[in-house]
Amino acid sequence: MFFEIIDKSLLGRIGRIYTKSGYFETPALFPVIKVDFNQDIISHIKKLNYRTIITNAYLLWKKLNKEVVDIHQYFNFSNVIMTDSGGYQVLKYKDIEITPKESLIYQFKIKSDIGVILDYPTGLSQDINFAKKSVILTLRRANYAKRFLKESDMIIVAPIQGGIFYSLLSKCALKMKEMGYEMFAIGSPTGLMERYRYKEVLQMILTVKKVLGNSKPIHLFGAGHPMFFPFIAALGIDTFDSAAYSLYARDNRYMTRTRTYKLDELSHLPCNCEICRRIDVETLKNMETNIRITLLEKHNLYVSLEEVKHIRLHIKEGTLWNYLEEKARVHPSLYEAFVFLKRNIDIIEEYDPITKVNVSGIFFFDPYSSLHPSVIGYHKRMLHNYVIGKGDIAIFLPFLKEKPFSRSSLMKIFKNKIIKSLNQELINKIRVIFVGYPFILIPYELSEVYPNSQWEGEIDSFPYRRYLHSFIKNIISKLELGKAILIVNKKYQRLFSTIENNLKNYKIEILKIFVEKNLSETIEKNRFFIEDFLKK
Numbered sequence: 001m002f003f004e005i006i007d008k009s010l011l012g013r014i015g016r017i018y019t020k021s022g023y024f025e026t027p028a029l030f031p032v033i034k035v036d037f038n039q040d041i042i043s044h045i046k047k048l049n050y051r052t053i054i055t056n057a058y059l060l061w062k063k064l065n066k067e068v069v070d071i072h073q074y075f076n077f078s079n080v081i082m083t084d085s086g087g088y089q090v091l092k093y094k095d096i097e098i099t100p101k102e103s104l105i106y107q108f109k110i111k112s113d114i115g116v117i118l119d120y121p122t123g124l125s126q127d128i129n130f131a132k133k134s135v136i137l138t139l140r141r142a143n144y145a146k147r148f149l150k151e152s153d154m155i156i157v158a159p160i161q162g163g164i165f166y167s168l169l170s171k172c173a174l175k176m177k178e179m180g181y182e183m184f185a186i187g188s189p190t191g192l193m194e195r196y197r198y199k200e201v202l203q204m205i206l207t208v209k210k211v212l213g214n215s216k217p218i219h220l221f222g223a224g225h226p227m228f229f230p231f232i233a234a235l236g237i238d239t240f241d242s243a244a245y246s247l248y249a250r251d252n253r254y255m256t257r258t259r260t261y262k263l264d265e266l267s268h269l270p271c272n273c274e275i276c277r278r279i280d281v282e283t284l285k286n287m288e289t290n291i292r293i294t295l296l297e298k299h300n301l302y303v304s305l306e307e308v309k310h311i312r313l314h315i316k317e318g319t320l321w322n323y324l325e326e327k328a329r330v331h332p333s334l335y336e337a338f339v340f341l342k343r344n345i346d347i348i349e350e351y352d353p354i355t356k357v358n359v360s361g362i363f364f365f366d367p368y369s370s371l372h373p374s375v376i377g378y379h380k381r382m383l384h385n386y387v388i389g390k391g392d393i394a395i396f397l398p399f400l401k402e403k404p405f406s407r408s409s410l411m412k413i414f415k416n417k418i419i420k421s422l423n424q425e426l427i428n429k430i431r432v433i434f435v436g437y438p439f440i441l442i443p444y445e446l447s448e449v450y451p452n453s454q455w456e457g458e459i460d461s462f463p464y465r466r467y468l469h470s471f472i473k474n475i476i477s478k479l480e481l482g483k484a485i486l487i488v489n490k491k492y493q494r495l496f497s498t499i500e501n502n503l504k505n506y507k508i509e510i511l512k513i514f515v516e517k518n519l520s521e522t523i524e525k526n527r528f529f530i531e532d533f534l535k536k
């Protein structure tokens, strides 16, 4: 097995890919290195500890006039080198001189670690016939190349075409999977990236991911700016390449993890990398062009790798969703991308691991944070697995400040003042259920289970009303309660009345008490009412 998954969050994962030049950790960025490369940049890449680069085998073949070299020697880079086959050139110039077979053999000979079948990219074509043609040609080439799968020590990547014709993309992915390929790539999003059409890129990734599942790594060509990296990683892209570090530098643009500055507009260098701490912005602006480009490239490479490391950390912590939520505020297109992810939260939640060894808390910032994969997953499990006895009595209490709720001082008061005075048969029928946002309902016995006590943030509404109503309706119909006590506070009054209305639909007897000053006082004050109601 050349791919192993070490950790997961959402559809994203930390993994290891083993190649003949050693392994590397994913998600991994492959900076694009031109065949006319700058040795200074390669040295910098090594110094930054990039384990992976990508170059274009077709352009090398052309430059060297078909001469075979060992690319690790050629680039003076002993770690992992991926080669692209020239598909992009096909897209740009319609036709290229190399044949698919020649391209593949050449990649073997130059000792590429990860090679790509010469595909026929769909690009952003709106022409369905062209898109079909590109898929058919790419599949035909993959069908030829699959004979090398067993004997090759180069990982052969199957590029998936179809562009934004999603059903075509999906069919192409399925055929590639059936052919037995072990690594895949999603082609042609470059044009989408340039136009900030992030949502469509994510739609492409999700379409492919649904077909390919979890076990094989997926590469994304042309991942662009680092601010988008967390989004593609969250949908399960394991490796991706980008030439943005260099393209931006040539255009005098300075990257940060969240945006891009035109060098002319910068008053300070907001970074402390090797380059930025040694030079001030005015000196950089006045430098000779080629030197300036190299320095900007070096800084941009640093920032790009820094982002990848942050992504890995968030996957490890299980906080990738919160990270996306934060990143979504950086650019309207990223916000739109995040809204797209929310619309597909059901799929994302299915992949998101329920348990993690080192769990970090979830942050809820505002009501729109409520739609979190952990919340949705919890609701699904509640609906499927939570059972109580028929005719049991529910005591609905508002969410408490102390977590876990079951160990709060209020619960101690509750047990001492109320539960103690009841007989065992009655005690067995009592179910304490906490009410509040965003989890809506947390039964006492589940209040220590992840994620019910590992979260922070006060939320006073739930904007997805239809979702909320259907959850409450379904859970109440399932519980078959005998009686219910509602201890209603002002903050969750609206939520309590939704619960009350649903209880009334089943003609369940209700005792409703309003919290006046504070909860413990209210319980104390009303203990005889509560006891009477329970014993009745």
Ligand SMILES: [Zn+2]
Pocket (backbone or CB within 6 Å): 271, 272, 273, 274, 275, 276, 277, 299, 302
């Ligand atoms: Zn810097």
